[in-house]
Amino acid sequence: KNASNRDAHVAKRAILETQALAEVIDLDHGDPTMYEQYWQQMGDKTTVVIPGWKFISYFSDVNNLCWFLEPEFANAIIRLHKLVGNAVTEDRYIVVGTGSTHLFQAVLYAVSPTNASEPINVVSAAPFYSSYPLITDFLKSGLYKWGGDAREFKKNKPYIELVTSPNNPDGLSREPVVNQNHGILIHDLAYYWPQYTSISSSPADHDIMLFTVSKSTGHAGTRLGWAIVKNQEIAKKMTEYIVLSTIGVSKESQLRAAKILQVLADTHEHRNNFKENEAFFDHSYNLMARRWKQLRDAVEKSKLFSLPEFIHGKCAFSGRTFASQPAFAWLKCEGETEDCESFLRHHKILTRSGKHFGESPQYVRISILPRDEIFDQFTDRLSGINFS
Numbered sequence: 001k002n003a004s005n006r007d008a009h010v011a012k013r014a015i016l017e018t019q020a021l022a023e024v025i026d027l028d029h030g031d032p033t034m035y036e037q038y039w040q041q042m043g044d045k046t047t048v049v050i051p052g053w054k055f056i057s058y059f060s061d062v063n064n065l066c067w068f069l070e071p072e073f074a075n076a077i078i079r080l081h082k083l084v085g086n087a088v089t090e091d092r093y094i095v096v097g098t099g100s101t102h103l104f105q106a107v108l109y110a111v112s113p114t115n116a117s118e119p120i121n122v123v124s125a126a127p128f129y130s131s132y133p134l135i136t137d138f139l140k141s142g143l144y145k146w147g148g149d150a151r152e153f154k155k156n157k158p159y160i161e162l163v164t165s166p167n168n169p170d171g172l173s174r175e176p177v178v179n180q181n182h183g184i185l186i187h188d189l190a191y192y193w194p195q196y197t198s199i200s201s202s203p204a205d206h207d208i209m210l211f212t213v214s215k216s217t218g219h220a221g222t223r224l225g226w227a228i229v230k231n232q233e234i235a236k237k238m239t240e241y242i243v244l245s246t247i248g249v250s251k252e253s254q255l256r257a258a259k260i261l262q263v264l265a266d267t268h269e270h271r272n273n274f275k276e277n278e279a280f281f282d283h284s285y286n287l288m289a290r291r292w293k294q295l296r297d298a299v300e301k302s303k304l305f306s307l308p309e310f311i312h313g314k315c316a317f318s319g320r321t322f323a324s325q326p327a328f329a330w331l332k333c334e335g336e337t338e339d340c341e342s343f344l345r346h347h348k349i350l351t352r353s354g355k356h357f358g359e360s361p362q363y364v365r366i367s368i369l370p371r372d373e374i375f376d377q378f379t380d381r382l383s384g385i386n387f388s
């Protein structure tokens with residue numbers, strides 16, 4: 001008995017030592033480095049060379065309402081939406097921003113009433129993207145203020161509702177939840193791409209839709225997003241916000257992004273030129289499918305956690321029928337563990353607590369988009385976590 005106690009003790013010490021030596025795995029941010037390998041395999045096909053004399057002017061297209069939008073980038077955006085079928089672009093205004101983060105602020109400015117006696121409430125159903133409350137309130141605007149969980153919003157007053165679909169953090173498809181008719185809706189469709197979820201047979205056609213290269217192609221560092229807007233006055237005011245805050249958006253970024261979006265579309269529409277490369281959304285779909293399988297296996301093994309289940313849908317873009325495989329895992333610590341973030345931090349896995357998303361700390365959000373080796377280390381470590 002003593003010997004087996006000693007063995008158990010030695011084994012436990014070995015585990016603790018391994019844990020102490022183990023590297024920290026940071027999955028707190030949704031940094032999309034997973035996409036690096038695909039673009040690396042493209043070699044020079046997406047390389048953009050810009051001579052020093054080019055693109056000196058502030059202006060891109062003086063005939064466009066959004067005069068700092070590069071026509072090449074605008075065309076590439078339209079081509080991509082036509083290819084995927086995820087959003088209507090005909091008779092719509094496109095406004096470019098430094099990431100959709102910039103556009104989110106531009107929209108708040110553009111849609112808030114200017115003559116109201118108090119700031120308009122900005123709400124979103126919990127769990128909501130953790131940056132929304134921070135961005136809404138950090139400058140203490142007199143125009144708008146964070147109003148919290150949209151499901152709890154019962155005031156009979158004007159409001160702005162953010163509808164994120166698929167949602168960050170839990171990956172579910174969403175509809176507006178406030179049941180009043182004087183609301184302004186903003187649809188954040190950052191993840192409405194066929195590697196994450198099935199694309200519906202009718203393209204999204206909301207008043208204000210936000211997209212970003214960060215989560216579509218993975219080029220978060222390019223810092224580019226675009227808004228598709230129905231109403232001319234709103235598009236004008238958003239443009240005004242961007243002019244006042246940054247006098248436009250980097251042309252170098254837009255040209256690089258234009259090239260990447262064109263090549264992406266070419267991988268689907270001109271397969272013959274890409275014998276060595278898979279089409280972008282096939283590659284990224286397969287990668288996400290493998291990662292979700294690997295994650296679900298690890299969760300199954302450990303028995304301490306649970307994940308959301310998603311219903312199957314037929315994707316009008318790929319023809320595949322599949323359940324969503326979101327960019328984040330919304331993981332719940334089952335049993336006694338009340339603070340899932342610190343529990344995982346103890347195992348050197350950094351995640352973001354549910355409390356930042358207006359939810360219980362029994363949940364954490366975990367990025368599914370790191371490089372391969374980090375994701376493998378993560379699932380390995382997760383599957384080994386048990387009650388000991």
Ligand code: PMP
Nearest residue numbers: 099100101129168190212214225
């Ligand atoms: N909206 C949602 C729902 C997001 O998850 C993110 C990125 N985490 C953004 C907007 C911001 O993206 P960008 O990099 O374009 O600023």
